[in-house]
Amino acid sequence: MILVVDDSTTIRHQVRTCLQAAGYTVIEAENGAIGLQKAKDHPIDMAIVDINMPVMDGLEMLASLRSVPGKQGIPVFVLTTESSKDLVTRGKRYGATAWIVKPFKPDVLVKGVKHVLARAA
Amino acid sequence: MKEALATLMRVLCLPAEQTKFETKYLRKVNRLATLFFALHVPAFVAVAYFNDTGPGTALLLTLAVLVGPLVATASFRNPRHVSLVHGFTSMLMGGLLVHFGQGPVQIEMHFYFFALLAMLSIFANPMVVIVAAGTVTVHHLALWYYLPKSVFNYDAPLWVVLVHAAFVVLESVATVYISRSFFDNVIGLERIVQARTAALDAKNQQMRLVMDNVDQGLLTVDRNGVIATERSATVDQWLGDCSDGAAFGACLSRIDPRYGDAFDAAFEQLQDGFLPLEVALEQFPSKAIIDGRQCGLAYTPIFTGEEVSQLLIVVTDRTAVVARQQLEQEQREMMSLIERSSQDRVGLAEFLREAEVLVRTVTDGTCTDFDLLKRTVHTLKGNSMLFELGSVAAICERVEDGMAESGRSPDASLVTELAERWQRLLDSVVVVLDSGTRDSILVRPEQYRALLERALAGPAGSELTPLLLELRLEQTRDRLERVGDQASRIAARLGKGELVVEVEGSELQLDPSRWAPFWQDFIHIVRNAVDHGIESEDERLGRGKPAAGTLWLSTRQEDDQFVVRVRDDGRGIDWSRVRLKAEERGLAVETRADLEAALFFEGFTTSEQVTAYSGRGVGLSAVRAATEARSGEISVSSQLGQGTTFEFRFPVSQMAPSPQELLVA
Incomplete structure (x- = not known):
């Protein structure tokens, strides 16, 4: 089960469509706070999280997620329109597995997800 | 021997x-x-x-x-x-x-x-x-x-x-x-040794010749991101001096810190090796504007054994290609506009006039209302798509995404791009349409004949006045038919199959300049009906409905009210879902009127999916604003599975100005 957290319905829809097509179950959240709650409530295998979101941003959510028992090791992809060294460094500190630049190619995202889930297993 | x-x-x-x-x-x-x-x-x-x-x-x-x-x-x-x-x-x-x-x-x-x-x-x-x-x-x-x-x-x-x-x-x-x-x-x-060295020198010389004259930036970077000595001369021309162990990221940063940052970040991720190679490579910046050139960046890993030891980077100036593609698209769009102008000259002129106002709102920098800007861009996108102006719609889409992502006013470079594209479009379209006729009044032969007959019969101001007034006015039937055409086009493009459009027109007449903004926003209703209301053919057949959906458009006068009605036989509004979403937004949900009001609330949407046509929750609030601006009211009636009807009621006085008002204007 993969949790997709993004305030943009378009992006959530895109991510969901391509992951579902690849056979994954997808749950969605529109901000970090809801995302964190859903991550706690559901047995998720992985999360794909946007950076800029209202209420609670992606990095904040990531940091909180890492302190939830049982959720420390879950792979997390960070979605971002503009990647920067600073962002990646911060992302890593908060425990991001990798980041994916928007707009992404669906097959590339699926490949990355497959790879990371295979490693996690 | x-x-x-x-x-x-x-x-x-x-x-x-x-x-x-x-x-x-x-x-x-x-x-x-x-x-x-x-x-x-x-x-x-x-x-x-x-x-x-x-x-x-x-x-x-x-x-x-x-x-x-x-x-x-x-x-x-x-x-x-x-x-x-x-x-x-x-x-x-x-x-x-x-x-x-x-x-x-x-x-x-x-x-x-x-x-x-x-x-x-x-x-x-x-x-x-x-x-x-x-x-x-x-x-x-x-x-x-x-x-x-x-x-x-x-x-x-x-x-x-x-x-x-x-x-x-x-x-x-x-x-x-x-x-x-x-x-x-x-x-x-x-x-x-001398002979071999000479042969090698000659080969190197040829290689150098290639490297000095190739019009692409060819370079390799090592594990530290440092550029190798052997690189094409173009690299130094475009990126500045890259000798003495300069890192590629640092060179890119000289052009734009964002490029360097993005490269360094992707490079680090590549070396971390968490992601599969091809996925990691996709995260590298693939475009950069270098000295006004639109450059493409391609990355090829070079292996030593299993490991990536170097990265071959090819920087290609794609300015000409991009410009050509843009030109081709613009020409295609021009052709379709010309075609449209021969079918519906008035409609096109009106679209251009409306769109120009929208473009100006977005580009002149005076509008600080974020929601209004968002709405304007959205409307411009929708209208542009109706007129097959994909290039304008694409820019709008990027503006919208950028605004949604950042929560701030659109990016200045995008706004400039939009303004420039629009100007080019106008420049060429004006030639086609002959700008002189854009603000003129078209007189149909029968109108001219009627005027001539009355004038010949003698001076009769009271009889001529309504005829003259009529010249300025637009038959609501014409308008509804135009809206119907647009609905059919939307249906076709969304793959909804055939759409039956029933126009129940009347001989009512409206002042086009006063009503143009309303019709422009009215399209949102039609779009919603086609996109979300009308089900797919299979779904309809499953529910025992005819395969083709029907859209009824009508105008009529009831006492002192001018009524516009849109009805579809689609799936109807799921009020429980509206209630759920409205509650999430913290809106009132006690009465049916509350729920109706929620529908028209800024940014309200029950849709999980956004298409190019609708779903962002922007459209209905725009319609409400346009209706209220004309002292009108909206009512909705909808039955799940049966369809939805939107009714707009305006005071008759809003339909057209009096002759006296016209003279003042």
Whole structure:
């Protein structure tokens, strides 16, 4: 089960469509706070999280997620329109597995997800 | 035979050119040889003394033979010539040894010749061996004939001399071969190296030529991101000086810190190796604007074994390609506009006029209302798509995404892009449409005829006035038919199949300039109906409905109210879902009116999916605003599975201005 957290319905829809097509179950959240709650409530295998979101941003959510028992090791992809060294460094500190630049190619995202889930297993 | 002789000469004669190494080597060996022969003087005197063959003569004769190498060393500039003299000298020395060695071991002294012949290969020159062999042959034969005692200690017959000669020939052949091979493979090695270096240089030169003239940036970076020395000249032209171990990320940062940042981040992620290689490569920046050039960046990993040791980066100037593609698209769009203008000139002119206002709202920088901006961009996108202006719609889409992502006003560069594209569109469309007619009033033949008839009948202001007024007005039927066409196009593009549009028009007339903004937002309702209301063909058949959906559009006058109605036979509004979403948004949900109001709330949407046409929750609030601006009211009635009806009620006075008002305007 993969949790997709993004305030943009378009992006959530895109991510969901391509992951579902690849056979994954997808749950969605529109901000970090809801995302964190859903991550706690559901047995998720992985999360794909946007950076800029209202209420609670992606990095904040990531940091909180890492302190939830049982959720420390879950792979997390960070979605971002503009990647920067600073962002990646911060992302890593908060425990991001990798980041994916928007707009992404669906097959590339699926490949990355497959790879990371295979490693996690 | 001739060929065999030529081959033999090629083996015997060295190439004329002498390398520095050979010269140096021969000088050294020549010095050693002279020293070696100088040592013969005391040795031969001793041999003469012990064999009682005249040490004094031995001293004189050996010194005399030694004069040869000494004079040669002093006067010959070519060390090969000195070597030849040494070959000659060696055999004379052999003669002296056999002569002064007359006694019990005189025959054994002949070993000297064979030993020396072999030693001469040290000169790496077959001719030295030939000279020596010639010398010893002549000398041996002559002495055997004139002074046999000097050569043999017995009466040797001629055939014994010939046996000696046979051994000399045999050894000479071998020594010549060794000398030549020694020359070719050791002494001439420098020549081989030189030749190979020259070939390599030539190859490098060609490579350099390619690198200096190719119009792409070709470079490799190592594990630290440092640019390698071998790179195309273009790299330094575009990115600035990249020598002295400059990192590619740093060079990109000089152009725009964002590029460098993005590259460094992607590079780090690539090295982390968490992601599969091709996924990691996708995260690298693929476009950059360098000195106004639209550049594409491509990355190819170079492996050492399993690991990526270097990255080949190709920077290509795509400005011309991008410009051409843009031009082609713009031309295609132009063609479709021309086609449209021949079908519906008024509709097109109206679209352009409306769109211009929208573009100005977005681009002139005076609008600070974020929601209004968002709505405007959204409307502009939708309208542009209806008129197949994909390039304008694409820019709007990017503006929308950017605004949604950042929560701030659109990016300045995008706004400029939009303004420029719009200007180009207007510039060319004006030519097509002839701008003069854009703000003029079209008179249909029957209207002209009616006017002419009344005018001929005599001055009758009260009769002419409504006719003149009518010229400015638009039949609502015309408008509804235009809306219907747009609905059909949307349905076709969304793959909804055929859409039946029923226009129940009346002879009502509206002032187009007053109502244009309303109709523009009204399209949102139609779009929603087609996109979300009308089900897919399969779904409809499953519900026992006809395959094609129907859209009813009507206008009518009821007492002092002007009524516009849109009805579809789609799936209807799921009020429970509206309630759920409204609660999430913290809106009132007590009464049905509350829920209706929620529908028109800014940014409200029940849709999980956004299409190019609808779903962002922007449209309905825009319609509400346009309705309220004309003192109108909206009501919705919808039954799940049956369809939805939107009704707009306006005071009749809103329909058109009075003639007096027109004169004032």
